[in-house]
Amino acid sequence: MFCSRIAPAAPIPRTCASAILAVAAVLSCTAAVAAYPERPITVLVPFPAGGINDTIARPVLQKLGEALETSIVVENRPGASGAIGSSQAARAKPDGYTLLLGAASTLAVVPQLNTNAGYHPLDDLVPVGGIASVASVLITGRKDTYSTLPAVHAAAKARPDLLTYGSAGPGTSQHMQMAQYNLAQGLQMMHVPYRGGAPAMTDLVGGQVDLMMEPVATALPQIRGGRVLPLAISQKTRSALLPDVPTFAEAGVPGYEVSTWFSLMAPAGVDADVLQRLSDTLVQVLADPEIVKALGDRGVDAMPLPSAAMKAYMAQEYALWGKVIKEAGITPQ
Structure with a gap:
C-alpha cells in the first residue's frame, strides 16, 4: 500500500524494497511448489535389486508417478546394510526430487548399530508417509532336520550356537527379528550376515545356513516351489496365502508378532x-x-500413514529396537 504511492523517480525505501523482494520470493516459491514436480523424481533403494524392497517399491512408485504426472526412477544403492543409500538420500538437496525407500532396518536399527552410518533417521530425514508392512515367516532349507518349531527349540537349547540363521546384513529385519525372538525365548543361535537377502536365501536353500526370518512376500516363491519349509508366521492369524502355516502362538510361542515396515522419506x-x-x-x-490387491497378493499390507503419523511411529520403533539392541548385547560397529 505504502509503496504504491511513491513517485517513479523517488528512491525506493530500503524497508519497502525488502518487502518487495520478500513478496517476490514467496510468489516464486509458491509458483515452484505449484508446478512440482517439473522433472522425474529419483527414489533411492538402499538394498540390491530383487529383494523385498523392490517387491514393495515398484508397484507403489509406478502408481505414485502416474498420480504426480511424472516418472519415478528407482536406483538401487546397496551397501552397509542400507546405510550407504540412506545417507546419500539424507545428504541430497531437499527439493523433493530425491527420495528414499526407508525400511524398519534403515530407519530404526542400522544407525544405532553403525557408528559411521552417516545419517540420523529422526533428524536428517522426514517421512513422506508409510507404504506397507509385511509379516515374517521362519523358514528352513533343512526340512528333514528342523521340520517343526519345537524341533528348532530343542536343537538350540541342546547345543547353543549350533544353529545358524541368515540375514541380508547386520541390523536388517531378518537379523533383528531373530535377535528379538532368541532374546524372548532364551535361545542362542549364530547370526550369519550376507550382502543382501538374495544371497542369504540362496545359502538357506542350499543348507549352508539353517534358518531365516524372512518377509512373507519374498519367502512365498521359495515356499511354493518346495525349496524351503515354513515353520511359523509372525502374525495373529494365519495367512490366506499360507493357510497351512501355523502362527507362532499355534506353534507354541504366544505373543511373538513382528512385521517389516516401509516408508517413503525425503531429506x-x-x-x-x-x-x-x-x-x-x-x-x-x-x-x-x-x-x-497387488500388495495383498504378495502377502503385504498397505500402510497409508501420512507424514506426521509416520514420524511418530518411527520414533516409537526407534526406541523399541534400541532396547532390543541393548538387551541382546548387540555391539555397535
Whole structure:
C-alpha cells in the first residue's frame, strides 16, 4: 500500500524494497511448489535389486508417478546394510526430487548399530508417509532336520550356537527379528550376515545356513516351489496365502508378532507444501484397490500413514529396537 504511492523517480525505501523482494520470493516459491514436480523424481533403494524392497517399491512408485504426472526412477544403492543409500538420500538437496525407500532396518536399527552410518533417521530425514508392512515367516532349507518349531527349540537349547540363521546384513529385519525372538525365548543361535537377502536365501536353500526370518512376500516363491519349509508366521492369524502355516502362538510361542515396515522419506528441510503434496498423493495411491490387491497378493499390507503419523511411529520403533539392541548385547560397529 505504502509503496504504491511513491513517485517513479523517488528512491525506493530500503524497508519497502525488502518487502518487495520478500513478496517476490514467496510468489516464486509458491509458483515452484505449484508446478512440482517439473522433472522425474529419483527414489533411492538402499538394498540390491530383487529383494523385498523392490517387491514393495515398484508397484507403489509406478502408481505414485502416474498420480504426480511424472516418472519415478528407482536406483538401487546397496551397501552397509542400507546405510550407504540412506545417507546419500539424507545428504541430497531437499527439493523433493530425491527420495528414499526407508525400511524398519534403515530407519530404526542400522544407525544405532553403525557408528559411521552417516545419517540420523529422526533428524536428517522426514517421512513422506508409510507404504506397507509385511509379516515374517521362519523358514528352513533343512526340512528333514528342523521340520517343526519345537524341533528348532530343542536343537538350540541342546547345543547353543549350533544353529545358524541368515540375514541380508547386520541390523536388517531378518537379523533383528531373530535377535528379538532368541532374546524372548532364551535361545542362542549364530547370526550369519550376507550382502543382501538374495544371497542369504540362496545359502538357506542350499543348507549352508539353517534358518531365516524372512518377509512373507519374498519367502512365498521359495515356499511354493518346495525349496524351503515354513515353520511359523509372525502374525495373529494365519495367512490366506499360507493357510497351512501355523502362527507362532499355534506353534507354541504366544505373543511373538513382528512385521517389516516401509516408508517413503525425503531429506530434512524439504518444502512443507512439497512434502504435503507427496504425502497426500501417496495416501491416495495406497487407497487404490489395484495397489491394495497387488500388495495383498504378495502377502503385504498397505500402510497409508501420512507424514506426521509416520514420524511418530518411527520414533516409537526407534526406541523399541534400541532396547532390543541393548538387551541382546548387540555391539555397535
